[in-house]
Amino acid sequence: MVSAKGFLMNSEKTRELLPSPEEKNVAVQIFGSDPEELSRAADVLSDEYPWIDLNAGCPVRKVVKKGAGGGLLRDLDLFRAVVKELRKHVKGKFTVKTRLGWNENQISKIYEILVEEGVDEVFIHTRTVAQAFTGKADWKSLSVLDKKIPTFVSGDIFSPEDAKRALEESGCHGVLVARGAIGRPWLFKQIKDFLERGKYSEPSTDEILRSFEMHLSLLVEDKGEEKAIKEIKKFVAGYTKNLKGARRFRDEMMKIKNLQTLKEMFYNFLREV
Ligand SMILES: Cc1cc2nc3c(=O)[nH]c(=O)nc-3n(C[C@H](O)[C@H](O)[C@H](O)COP(=O)(O)O)c2cc1C
Incomplete structure (x- = not known):
């Protein structure tokens, strides 16, 4: 996750966060609130990286205060303008990571915008921005979406059983795991084994x-x-x-x-x- 502004200012701290372009299956996620600034960053970044993701979910005060990350969801017209502009500038895969809404569930509207503006895939942390990490992730809230594009559910997936239930309840194409994989990198394989064969083992x-x-x-x-x-x-x-x-x-x-x-x-x- 890098700041579009920081990247354009050539900040060394921002550059350090970027993965090596040789790394496979890595997205550069950008955050910002100005469609023009984000587009200029995407223009340059997508010459080097095959996949650019927009952060429209980060609840950190410093980010949200500037209208970036989850702050984009406060004004869905501006959000649409950002996504539309970025779609024109990202040359490869363009995805969006988002939440259910700013302080209420507006996921149907958000999803419609993403589909209409031609986003390739969407990742949804099933809490609002205002919730940050409190309360429980609401996987079921995604069941109403028509899944016209590959859609991934995020939030509180800590075990293979959670992954299976999140898929069933949300009707999504896949799951996203964050905190559950910290210090447990084998969780991804366990989930895969469980979904494919109904069983998995603990690491020795x-x-x-x-x-x-x-x-x-x-x-x-x-x-x-x-x-x-x-x-x-x-x-x-x-x-x-x-x-x-x-x-x-x-x-x-x-x-x-x-x-x-x-x-x-x-x-x-x-x-x-
Ligand atoms: C330490 C940490 C760093 C994160 N960094 C990012 C990030 O850079 N971009 C992003 O879109 N989400 C980020 N997230 C949010 C996760 O992608 C995920 O949506 C959220 O943690 C809920 O999923 P979980 O319950 O599996 O952790 C981060 C979460 C954690 C805990």
């Missing part, structure tokens, strides 16, 4: 360890050692969820500044439990 200690090590080495490759160590700590809670002694282990881990020590500690903890 060895598999957890391999996932963690791969995650860490990709982070080091991407961000360098120092940043990788900071970043992986955000995921440790997920990797060690429900394991005995996890809280004490996490506290210890937060103090570590050395990559090798970090790996050894994780290995020893898993072996112990």
Whole structure:
């Protein structure tokens, strides 16, 4: 997720957020509120990336205050103008990530705009912007949509069973998983197995360890050692969820500044439990 303005100003911080163009199946998500600014960013970005997504759902105050992210849903005429303009400028796949509405459910109207303006796919977090992350995601609220374009349901999908129920209740083509996959990257495969074969298995200690090590080495490759160590700590809670002694282990881990020590500690903890 990058700011269109930041990108156009050539901000180094924004550039750092961009994935390598060689990476496959990666979308650059842009946020902003000015159709012209967003279009200029999309023009340049879509020369390099095959998939551009518009953020029309972020509830963070700093973003919404400027009419961007979820703030776009406050004025659906402006929202339409943004989508229309972007469609003209994105050369490849153009998708939108959104919510049910600003502070009430207006998803039918929002969806109609997206279909009419020629968006390729839509991703919907089934809460309003005002709800942020409170209350429960309302998967059923998407059942009224005619699904003329590939439509994905998001919100509170933490297990393969949740994914199945979200698909059934929403009638969507697919699901989007966010918090549930933090420190549990195998969740995607579990969901796939469950939907295709009706069963799935929990990862063994060895598999957890391999996932963690791969995650860490990709982070080091991407961000360098120092940043990788900071970043992986955000995921440790997920990797060690429900394991005995996890809280004490996490506290210890937060103090570590050395990559090798970090790996050894994780290995020893898993072996112990
Ligand atoms: C740490 C974090 C970062 C997120 N970043 C983005 C983002 O950059 N763009 C976006 O459209 N949604 C973002 N989301 C929202 C998720 O895509 C998703 O819609 C929301 O978390 C609800 O799904 P969940 O219950 O599976 O987490 C983020 C959520 C979390 C928790």
